[in-house]
Amino acid sequence: MTLNLTVSPDFAPDRLSGWYIFNTWLARQLDTPVHLALYDDFAAQRAAIAADQVDIIYANPFDAAMLVREKGFVPLARPDGQCDEAVIAVEAASPWQCVEDLQPGIRIATTDDPHVHMMSMMMLESADLSQETVTFDACDSYVLVAKALLSGQAGAGFFLSAAFDGLSPVTRKRLRVLIRSQISVIEHVLLTGPGLGGQRQQLQSALLGMAQDTKGAGVLGSLGFDGWQPVEQEDTEFMIDLMETLAS
Amino acid sequence: MSGSAAATGEVVREQLLTYQDGSERLATISDREIPFPDGRLIVSRTDTAGVITHVNAAFVEMSGYSEAELIGQPHSILRHPDMPAAAFQDLWETIRAGNKWHGYVKNLRKDGACYWVYATVIANLRHGEVVGYTSVRRKPSRRRVEESARSYAAMGGAQAT
Numbered sequence: 001m002t003l004n005l006t007v008s009p010d011f012a013p014d015r016l017s018g019w020y021i022f023n024t025w026l027a028r029q030l031d032t033p034v035h036l037a038l039y040d041d042f043a044a045q046r047a048a049i050a051a052d053q054v055d056i057i058y059a060n061p062f063d064a065a066m067l068v069r070e071k072g073f074v075p076l077a078r079p080d081g082q083c084d085e086a087v088i089a090v091e092a093a094s095p096w097q098c099v100e101d102l103q104p105g106i107r108i109a110t111t112d113d114p115h116v117h118m119m120s121m122m123m124l125e126s127a128d129l130s131q132e133t134v135t136f137d138a139c140d141s142y143v144l145v146a147k148a149l150l151s152g153q154a155g156a157g158f159f160l161s162a163a164f165d166g167l168s169p170v171t172r173k174r175l176r177v178l179i180r181s182q183i184s185v186i187e188h189v190l191l192t193g194p195g196l197g198g199q200r201q202q203l204q205s206a207l208l209g210m211a212q213d214t215k216g217a218g219v220l221g222s223l224g225f226d227g228w229q230p231v232e233q234e235d236t237e238f239m240i241d242l243m244e245t246l247a248s
Numbered sequence: 249m250s251g252s253a254a255a256t257g258e259v260v261r262e263q264l265l266t267y268q269d270g271s272e273r274l275a276t277i278s279d280r281e282i283p284f285p286d287g288r289l290i291v292s293r294t295d296t297a298g299v300i301t302h303v304n305a306a307f308v309e310m311s312g313y314s315e316a317e318l319i320g321q322p323h324s325i326l327r328h329p330d331m332p333a334a335a336f337q338d339l340w341e342t343i344r345a346g347n348k349w350h351g352y353v354k355n356l357r358k359d360g361a362c363y364w365v366y367a368t369v370i371a372n373l374r375h376g377e378v379v380g381y382t383s384v385r386r387k388p389s390r391r392r393v394e395e396s397a398r399s400y401a402a403m404g405g406a407q408a409t
């Protein structure tokens with residue numbers, strides 16, 4: 001039997017080879033062939049999940065909710081110290097100094113990254129802005145969100161915090177952060193499907209021991225992670241409850 | 249019962265607060281409002297009776313109580329006398345019926361100052377059973393705070409029981 005591994009489409013593009021290396025490591029640990037299936041966007045990945053074509057997933061927090069509550073997936077681990085936060089930024093010379101300065105009718109550059117969009121929309125509430133009073137410029141990547149701000153096509157942009165910090169120094173200098181979330185609960189998680197019951201324990205101990213093992217440490221390095229932390233079912237349930245309160 | 253703290257010009261009143269269990273506390277209530285911390289969420293969880301079981305760091309900072317002082321206390325520890333009883337009746341009816349509750353809430357800090365939040369409360373379902381509630385508060389818009397303050401004042405605050 002071949003297992004299917006997939007990764008949330010919002011992974012950093014320069015980590016693509018890292019995920020292939022992780023896939024090889026995983027197959028060796030489980031002594032089972034593992035196929036890495038990558039999807040272009042969230043919609044395509046969700047279709048694969050719905051069709052039960054996913055066994056192991058490094059999931060976006062938003063999708064983790066659906067995987068746990070509707071599909072019987074179980075959380076195993078999350079990367080050390082990698083909470084997902086959102087940034088709302090403007091062009092450096094923009095007159096706006098805080099979120100409350102933003103006005104109805106503003107055009108906002110955003111991606112299809114669901115949790116970043118949700119956290120950012122939540123931060124607009126104090127400015128009395130909502131889905132109904134802003135317009136969106138849908139971008140395929142955070143680099144394009146930055147471009148939309150620099151070209152004046154959009155007045156504000158939503159970023160995954162880590163993606164904003166990863167923009168080139170030249171680009172970052174021409175942008176200004178209006179607000180950055182500090183939620184500290186929302187995070188990507190590695191989950192296994194209900195069919196993987198028998199190998200779950202084995203996989204979790206292999207993940208947790210990765211940083212101590214020379215080969216494992218190399219694999220972590222290529223993913224940009226320091227190590228994995230165990231995640232209990234209740235940790236993920238709490239994150240899901242919290243996100244449910246944020247969804248409007 | 250009202251007076252002014254000469255040094256700061258802030259209006260201060262002493263008020264005896266009565267809680268549902270009959271206990272009382274004499275609180276010094278000021279009109280000083282602490283701004284909501286940008287980008288953060290104030291999170292707490294309770295058991296099914298509304299007794300606090302978990303608070304996050306922002307909750308501790310904003311309430312002015314230590315975590316140890318909060319855990320095990322009824323959530324009304326934060327109740328501000330300007331909040332009408334009807335708001336909380338609505339909260340409990342809504343969440344007991346299994347629905348999500350949203351509302352603007354003025355909270356009382358340990359030091360008598362206040363902070364406004366936009367709160368959402370949901371039931372925590374585990375294996376189909378309600379095991380407790382989670383409340384997540386975020387920064388409210390000024391316009392909605394002012395509207396809420398007016399309508400709560402019209403409802404007479406805690407007196408309107």
Ligand SMILES: Cc1cc2nc3c(=O)[nH]c(=O)nc-3n(C[C@H](O)[C@H](O)[C@H](O)COP(=O)(O)O)c2cc1C
Pocket residue numbers: 267268269292293294298322323324325326327328331333336339353355369381382383
């Ligand atoms: C999860 C949860 C969070 C709550 N948070 C608050 C709060 O922040 N401030 C508050 O005054 N009441 C809060 N309440 C409502 C209190 O339980 C209580 O109903 C309210 O303070 C009124 O007090 P009383 O019922 O003693 O009249 C919360 C209730 C729940 C279930």
